[in-house]
Amino acid sequence: MYYTFNYAKGVLLLFIYRIALRDIERKVREMAKKIASEKLDEEDGSIVIDADEEQATIDDLPGVGPATAEKLREAGFEELLAIAVMSPNELAEQAELGEAVSSKIIQGAKKMANIGGFVSGNKLLERRKEVQKLTSGSAALDELLGGGFETQAIVEVYGEFGSGKTQIGHQLAVNTILPSEQGGFDGEIFYIDTEDTFRPERIAQMAEAVGLDSSVVLDRIHVARAYNSAHQMLLVDEIKKLSKNIDVKLIIVDSLTSHFRAEYVGRGMLATRQQKLNRHLKELKQLSDVHNALVLVTNQVMSKPDAMWGDPTKAIGGHIVGHASTFRLYLRKSKGGRRIARLVDSPNLPEGEAVFTVTAEGLRD
Numbered sequence: 591m592y593y594t595f596n597y598a599k600g601v602l603l604l605f606i607y608r609i610a611l612r613d614i615e616r617k618v619r620e621m622a623k624k625i626a627s628e629k630l631d632e633e634d635g636s637i638v639i640d641a642d643e644e645q646a647t648i649d650d651l652p653g654v655g656p657a658t659a660e661k662l663r664e665a666g667f668e669e670l671l672a673i674a675v676m677s678p679n680e681l682a683e684q685a686e687l688g689e690a691v692s693s694k695i696i697q698g699a700k701k702m703a704n705i706g707g708f709v710s711g712n713k714l715l716e717r718r719k720e721v722q723k724l725t726s727g728s729a730a731l732d733e734l735l736g737g738g739f740e741t742q743a744i745v746e747v748y749g750e751f752g753s754g755k756t757q758i759g760h761q762l763a764v765n766t767i768l769p770s771e772q773g774g775f776d777g778e779i780f781y782i783d784t785e786d787t788f789r790p791e792r793i794a795q796m797a798e799a800v801g802l803d804s805s806v807v808l809d810r811i812h813v814a815r816a817y818n819s820a821h822q823m824l825l826v827d828e829i830k831k832l833s834k835n836i837d838v839k840l841i842i843v844d845s846l847t848s849h850f851r852a853e854y855v856g857r858g859m860l861a862t863r864q865q866k867l868n869r870h871l872k873e874l875k876q877l878s879d880v881h882n883a884l885v886l887v888t889n890q891v892m893s894k895p896d897a898m899w900g901d902p903t904k905a906i907g908g909h910i911v912g913h914a915s916t917f918r919l920y921l922r923k924s925k926g927g928r929r930i931a932r933l934v935d936s937p938n939l940p941e942g943e944a945v946f947t948v949t950a951e952g953l954r955d
């Protein structure tokens with residue numbers, strides 16, 4: 591009897607001890623997280639959103655149960671900010687909810703969404719000083735871009751088939767490995783390939799041409815094939831995780847729009863497609879800010895039936911992709927295998943054109 595009592599006492603004590611230990615562990619974890627996020631705020635003046643920071647999601651909204659969350663998601667509202675900027679009747683219509691419910695959800699989203707803050711111009715200038723530039727192998731193209739392809743930016747390259755978009759991707763991947771004295775970043779590359787056009791042989795060829803060991807280069811290019819648009823977006827999450835241990839300086843999505851274009855067909859799907867693309871691009875931009883990296887996305891063009899005059903082509907994805915990209919390069923084929931790149935949109939450079947060629951060695955003047 592005595593032993594049984596002692597045994598029970600022991601078990602009870604052990605149980606209490608374990609609960610206390612778990613509580614302490616949890617507190618320590620919370621503290622570490624808080625310190626990490628405060629540190630980030632100090633360093634970057636809150637321009638950068640920590641990819642790891644746990645942010646509220648639509649599931650945390652007051653009055654939103656699993657069924658409503660599902661409806662919101664189905665209507666393409668994955669983010670609080672997207673909901674916060676809606677009007678109650680718009681949200682009610684798009685997510686098939688009552689107007690009173692929509693109104694309440696919007697109020698909640700306004701409180702919880704990360705609206706962002708203001709930082710001083712000097713802080714931004716400091717951050718701009720960290721911008722690095724990557725050579726393309728063509729002096730003319732580098733000059734058009736004010737010295738090369740910039741970090742902390744999304745560059746959209748669009749043009750018809752065979753205009754050289756994938757070749758630019760391959761060349762920038764190789765050049766990213768070069769040391770900075772040679773116009774490189776001495777960093778690593780994530781390559782999201784949606785069309786199965788990544789060719790290691792081509793990388794090897796370009797690498798040898800700039801005096802790099804092709805095996806070293808291929809080792810530092812991390813390639814994933816994206817099977818559909820959802821997978822493509824998941825791969826960006828994967829980059830977020832992997833880039834803790836990999837010094838990412840270039841992220842390529844070739845092509846950004848092909849899956850979206852094939853999956854979201856027709857007018858009715860347009861809003862959802864654009865919202866998803868917008869979110870995808872925002873996540874990519876975040877990565878480029880956090881890692882001071884360059885993001886290169888390629889895009890096809892669609893025939894514009896009403897373009898009897900002027901440029902008969904227009905990039906897919908319209909305003910969303912155009913506005914999210916920091917620089918836009920329009921490529922077209924010219925005589926003798928030459929390519930013409932036109933800088934269409936840039937925050938600080940004049941519009942202009944550059945002529946380059948694609949050779950066996952890669953991009954050249």
Ligand code: GTP
Nearest residue numbers: 749750751752753754755756757758890948949950
């Ligand atoms: P889509 O993805 O089909 O829209 O086209 P893209 O714009 O990605 O075209 P891509 O970059 O694949 O360019 C293909 C073109 O690059 C070919 O038609 C060739 O002119 C050129 N090219 C590709 N590889 C080589 C090569 O090894 N040597 C030479 N000289 N040219 C090449």
Ligand code: MG
Nearest residue numbers: 755756787844
């Ligand atoms: Mg291509």
